[in-house]
Amino acid sequence: MVRPQWLGVLLLCLVVAGVFAWLGQWQLARAIDTDPLPAGVTEEVRPLADVTAPGEYLPEPLVGQRVETSGTWVPGDFLIVESRYNDGAEGYWVTGQLRLEGADEPTSIAVAIGWAPTRADAEAAISQLEADASAPDAPDEPITVTGRLISDEGPFPPRSDEPPQTLTRMSPAALLGQWHDTEELNVYRPYLASESAAAGLVDISSPAPAEGSGVNWLNIFYAAEWAVFAGFAFYLWYRLAKDAWEKELEDFEDEHPGPGDGGAEDGARAAAS
Structure with a gap:
């Protein structure tokens, strides 16, 4: 040796x-984590642009952060996501593309607008949303959406016996593949779960995230x-x-x-x- x-x-x-x-x-x-976020910080409503930017992954401490943003719905992009539970009951989410106001370039975020117990209820709510968004006398002022910012669940292929466009995960990447007017569009990776549902839908149950231990x-x-x-x-x-x-x-x-x-x-x- x-x-x-x-x-x-x-x-x-x-x-x-x-x-x-x-x-x-x-x-x-x-x-x-030597500098953890203060307790309850996720319950403070913050502007979306202050929390994350288009194309960025949402940091773990900010998952569930309450944010607000303004924009307009893009007609034709209200889609249904299956297998969504609300207080233990299985149903459907109605989602939409919210084109944000004030962005230098076309920018959108996927929004879970509300929950429905049956597909028929979800389709009826979409019909109403489409009519409101496409009406000639629709107000030009943007709407403000407040909700929790949630990480992308990732796309998941449907079963062989289901239509290829079936969605069972809340994934902005998968929704983007079915949206319209997406040329040179900036999209947020996380999605926004709205606190207030549209007419004909039920508010999505989204409790505050559990406080982490600060140890990975x-x-x-x-x-x-x-x-x-x-x-x-x-x-x-x-x-x-x-x-x-x-x-x-x-x-x-x-x-x-x-x-x-x-x-x-x-x-x-x-x-x-």
């Missing part, structure tokens, strides 16, 4: 272990993994050096066999002759 070549290998292992130790420290720093156990697990990897680097050096030592012993024994390896028997034969 004190030969120059194995000291060089040990130095290399020290460098590798140091990198692993730094990665473990980095994971620990990310595991503990997954990051702590990763930090422990890096510590194990650092220890394995030293074990690898020890194992390689020991294997080389054992091989040298085997080669030496092969070149210099002892009495138990045939030397005594040869000597006895020589004496007998």
